Amino acid sequence: MIRDARVLREGFVPREVRHREGEVNGLANALRPLTRGDPGEAVVITGPAGSGKTCVSRYVVDRLREETLDVEAQYVNCWRNHTGYRAAYRVLEGLGKAVEIHRQSTPLDELVARLGAHDGPPCVVILDEADQLEAMDLVYDLHSLSGFAPVLIVNREEELFARVDDRLRSRLRGSHRVAFDRYDLDELVSILEDRARWGLVEGAVTDDALAAMADAAAGDARLAIGLLRNAARDAEDRDLDRITPETVHAVEPQGRAELRRKNLESLPPHQHVLYEIVDERGPIAPGAVYDRYADRVEDPRTDRTVRTYLSKLVDYDLLEARGTTRDRTYVAVS
DNA sequence: GTTCCACTGGAAGACTAGGTTT
DNA sequence: AAACCTAGTCTTCCAGTGGAAC
DSSP states (O other), X not given: OBSOGGGGSTTOOOSSOSSOHHHHHHHHHHHHXXXXXXXXXXXXXXXXXXXXXXXXXXXXXXXXXXXXXXXXEEEEETXXXXXXXXXXXXXXHHTTOOTTOOTTTSOHHHHHHHHHTOOSSOEEEEEETGGGOSOTHXXXXXXXXXXXXXXXXXXXXXXXXXXXXXXXXXXXXXXXXXXXXXXXXXXXXXXXXXXXXXXXXXXXXXXXXXXXXXXXXXXXXXXXXXXXXXXXXXXXXXXXXXBOHHHHHHHHHHHHHHHHHHHHHTSOHHHHHHHHHHXXXXXXXXXXXXXXXXXXXXXXXXXXXXXXXXXXXXXXXXEEEXXXXXXXXXXXXX
């Protein structure tokens, strides 16, 4: 049934992106000065999960590099490279300037200095999930260096601005903005049609099934394509010759549960205990969480560290924090 | 309205793991 | 082998916030 698995994978960038003409042009125009040798400006891209931010960024940068020889581009996933050091290393590595950097004996300053010494063509640096970056100094540095144009991808602008200091904030205020919105049902269906046409044998999926996927994905293209992928696999496993709405409904909850389980498994032990406590007892106040936590593990961390853990769990979308000060409680996200 | 205090989260520094240099 | 790095984690300290109790 599956003819070309690549087009169903996450991170696949199609030759043409659908329903995002305005956003494509907005980003392309913001980056245009770079191709004329003018200093690049920062771009802040906002929008909910699965609204095409990453895909459009990669697409625009790819087109830009086809148009002109004199542009480089590096993509950094800040979720996976959340420290300034790792993110800076990723960029240098991509530029082929990471030789002779020893992970433990080369200070971050040296990495930044090397970025500053970059004398090749100007470089667009896509910082995906930029709000996860711990050292925002790096954004400031990249923004200051004339050879780099940072593109910051975040869900919500406020989450980014909450994390940056005043000097960076004032710089970013003047930057270009490109805002993405959820796809509507018809848009998702046409995106899925494309992927089915490219990736599956002809007639492998019914229109009803595509509509069911689009409906279940609630505007999230990544989720929708994931459903298509899982449904195709499931159909292959069960020797079905076409994907129907029933196939979709069968894989939908399974995909969700799997994602959650993977998230929980990758959690360090102490954070896992905290999640369990909140899951069992929530809504629960932070003090009570700490007391139970201290009972349950040997060698508990301090309450300050636990607070950091809890806010990380909130970042991971595993917990939800309600209230701001004395009324704060945590609940597990269902 | 005032006071209290549980909670937040920034800052600085100690500590650890894991690497290099001598 | 020992001395010496650095990033990353955790602790210590603390000012600020704003519900809750009075």
